[in-house]
Amino acid sequence: MAASGNAIDPIHQFEIQRIIPLKIFGVDASFTNSSLFMVIILAAISILMLYGTSARSVVPGRLQSAAEMAYEFVASTVRSTAGEHGMKFFPFVFTLFMFVLFSNVIGLIPYTFTVTSQIAVTFTLAALVILTVILYGFYKNGMHFLNLFVPSGVSPILLPFLVLIEVISFVSRPISLSIRLFANMLAGHITLKVFAGFVVMLIGAGAWAPLATLPVAAIVLLTAFELLVAVLQAYVFAILTCVYLNDAIHPGH
Amino acid sequence: MDAEKDAARGADDEALKARLEKLSGALESQRQQAEAQKAQDEKSAGPTGETGKALSLGFRVLSEFVAGVLAGGFIGWLLDKWFSTSPLFLLVFGALGTAAGFMNVYRIASRPTFIGSEKSGADKP
Numbered sequence: 001m002a003a004s005g006n007a008i009d010p011i012h013q014f015e016i017q018r019i020i021p022l023k024i025f026g027v028d029a030s031f032t033n034s035s036l037f038m039v040i041i042l043a044a045i046s047i048l049m050l051y052g053t054s055a056r057s058v059v060p061g062r063l064q065s066a067a068e069m070a071y072e073f074v075a076s077t078v079r080s081t082a083g084e085h086g087m088k089f090f091p092f093v094f095t096l097f098m099f100v101l102f103s104n105v106i107g108l109i110p111y112t113f114t115v116t117s118q119i120a121v122t123f124t125l126a127a128l129v130i131l132t133v134i135l136y137g138f139y140k141n142g143m144h145f146l147n148l149f150v151p152s153g154v155s156p157i158l159l160p161f162l163v164l165i166e167v168i169s170f171v172s173r174p175i176s177l178s179i180r181l182f183a184n185m186l187a188g189h190i191t192l193k194v195f196a197g198f199v200v201m202l203i204g205a206g207a208w209a210p211l212a213t214l215p216v217a218a219i220v221l222l223t224a225f226e227l228l229v230a231v232l233q234a235y236v237f238a239i240l241t242c243v244y245l246n247d248a249i250h251p252g253h
Numbered sequence: 254m255d256a257e258k259d260a261a262r263g264a265d266d267e268a269l270k271a272r273l274e275k276l277s278g279a280l281e282s283q284r285q286q287a288e289a290q291k292a293q294d295e296k297s298a299g300p301t302g303e304t305g306k307a308l309s310l311g312f313r314v315l316s317e318f319v320a321g322v323l324a325g326g327f328i329g330w331l332l333d334k335w336f337s338t339s340p341l342f343l344l345v346f347g348a349l350g351t352a353a354g355f356m357n358v359y360r361i362a363s364r365p366t367f368i369g370s371e372k373s374g375a376d377k378p
Contacts, residue, residue, distance in 0.1 A: 175323050176313075
């Protein structure tokens with residue numbers, strides 16, 4: 001994330017580079033830097049969870065207590081948001097939460113690639129959530145699931161409009177879910193890069209060079225702030241997934 | 254002699270009881286303190302800190318509104334493409350999408366607080 005070399009280009013860090021070019025049936029399925037970091041994220045999560053739960057001591061060690069905290073945090077979120085029935089989806093929510101959390105946090109390390117700053121990735125995750133909601137909603141409730149779009153206690157004249165609005169509101173869910181995560185990551189990383197660019201420019205500005213400490217201080221603060229945003233966005237993604245799943249489990253309100 | 258002994262024992266008992274009470278009182282107050290501390294920790298710890306909460310709420314309102322407009326526009330654009338009625342459906346669904354965006358925001362705002370009350374409806378059958 002630090003200004004690399006002489007070219008200060010805040011967008012450069014989001015570029016996808018092919019590491020192993022690959023074409024399957026005319027589809028570009030190259031192994032890119034994005035894929036590489038997804039593998040790194042999965043490896044990090046696997047190490048934390050597998051190694052953390054292997055000891056099973058009564059007094060947990062560092063890794064074990066990190067793994068237990070992650071489990072308890074997500075479990076209590078799912079229970080309080082989607083009810084006891086929601087625990088059916090705990091593996092799904094936990095996977096999403098850990099993936100988003102790790103990609104956000106790993107992305108904060110300089111010279112890494114932030115997977116969640118790509119809207120293709122976040123929209124895929126959001127689409128996965130919404131498809132699960134739709135499929136499970138129809139499986140569990142049948143046509144009764146469509147009651148989700150019919151608000152109660154509305155005059156028959158207004159009803160068609162309100163149903164249309166409700167449908168659009170439902171369609172907007174994956175969009176808002178993906179845009180929020182992607183925009184937060186993108187904006188944060190661009191801000192950091194721009195401030196880093198100020199440092200380079202000020203150092204090159206002769207007598208103004210001592211002022212370069214100001215953007216450095218700003219970067220320190222912003223990095224702490226970005227860490228907060230990274231964790232918070234993973235949490236928001238998980239809790240909204242639970243809220244939407246709750247609609248599928250208990251429709252009709 | 255017996256009476257003297259009894260009296261001494263009684264005094265001992267009294268002292269012991271007082272001490273016990275004091276100790277259990279101290280224990281109780283300590284436990285209460287620990288619980289209060291824990292509750293406070295839970296309140297301030299984690300991603301639900303005050304600033305973070307307000308921040309994510311603000312961003313959520315923004316993204317929900319924008320997403321409503323975008324979704325409406327997208328549906329309208331798609332219908333226009335299918336029936337080649339441009340720009341009729343885009344306009345209609347753009348307006349409906351804006352309404353949906355307002356509705357999304359209203360839904361967030363009508364909840365008393367942000368995260369704690371997301372469970373509304375969780376216990377409904």
